[in-house]
Amino acid sequence: MRRLAREAGPPALFVTALVLAWELWARRSQSRNPVLPAPSKIWRAFLDTAHLLPDHLAATLTATALGVGVGVVAGVLSAVIVSSWPLARRVLQPLLVVSQTVPVQVLAPLLVLWAGFGLAPKIIVVALVVFFPVAVSTAGGLQGVDPELVELVRSFGAGRAVLLRMVMIPAALPGLFSGLRISLTYAVAGAVIGETIGAQRGLGLYLSRSQRAFRYDQVFVGVIVIALLSVALFSLVSVLAHVFCPWQRRSDRST
């Protein structure tokens, strides 16, 4: 708790000061600058549209969660394939890299064209965003496994299943989690971009509607909710990593 106060205190103070300055500045230049609404105005916009937000949030969260799920499964599978067969590595590794050079903003309209305005194109966008970092860092974990370690466990008579459980999975987990952590904020952004292009629900839709209505106060509400969602998911992954990779905890190192 004391550590939390020590670490969170300074940034919290800083943000408070920033918000106050912003409020003062926005009030003085109110008429001339509709693009930067005062925090109080954003707060009112939040209260006004609060009843709409859970629905949009749920849609974005669903697309993100499903996309992350698909991306993680595909990423881990490719990591396993790429780490198991040298030939697969030579064929797939360049393709993996190429798949990442197409920006989401370019891809999203195409996907909407092909897969419609439903959940599917968002899931695909998120999955694509998550896939690469997860595949790369999981493959890194798998390929980093000490071959002597594998041989030792095998010398006691371990079969493939035991090796997988004892060595490969634990070796891959930290990489998997760090890949997830890297890609999560992009995953949320991917879902939102997908929704701004075409959707019936979602924070991206809320954003684009607000923008078209010149309701910049609502745009800010949307951006803040999206940021909070990213932070929440990031924390969730950190908690999962903490639970599933206890040997990596830093606090344990000093005891």
Add this chain to the structure above:
Amino acid sequence: MIELERLNVHFGPLEVVRDVTLRVERGRFCAVVGPSGCGKSTVLRVLAGLLQPGVARIGGLPAAPGRAAFMAQRDLLLPWRRALDNATVGAEARGLQRKEARARARSLFERFGLAGFERSWPHQLSGGMRQRLALLRTFVADLDVLLLDEPFGALDALTRRDLQGWLDTILSEPGSGHSHSHSHSPDPGTSRRTVVLVTHDVDEALLLADEVLVFSPRPATVVARVDSPYEHPRPGRLVTAGDFVQRKAAVLDALG
């Protein structure tokens, strides 16, 4: 019993082992010394059934993974397992009950100087402790045959002397954690384990083993067999005894 009849190993064009014959009777301790890179580890890997499986025979059966407990020069602990769970890796890999293995491991922690560290992560242990834990893992695997590849090679001289004496003692203790739940032992609890130890430390070889094989530079051939017929457990100062020194000279001469 361990039997290896005229082993030859090539890695591509590289001839690594030539005509090596090795026989270790049940309960006996055989040490292998030789220049570095000559093929000692390769021979041990054949005994472990990792290379050319079936070529060696362990207790009358073709060598295969799971027949002998193998320990490499590096401790090779799993970083994601606490000490106690590392101790059971060999047993679990053999398919033994985890619960039983844990109980046996727990009962040996004190004897291996690791009491109180059951829940530590490997990175929290000192080099000597990690090595003892790796040795404990080979004991908990509950196999009659131990294959030790320079188990103390990475340690400082003092710790090494310490662990040598301690290994000799532990092997001489009746049982030494041997559960003999598997029926192939005629005299449960009293038999010594059969050990092959690879080392480059001549004192270590003569101090621990009943017989020392000296390998030539690559390709490895057996150039000398030197007996070390002293009662176990042996005092550390045995290294200064006159006939011990003579045997040591014989080994060193063979090493060239």
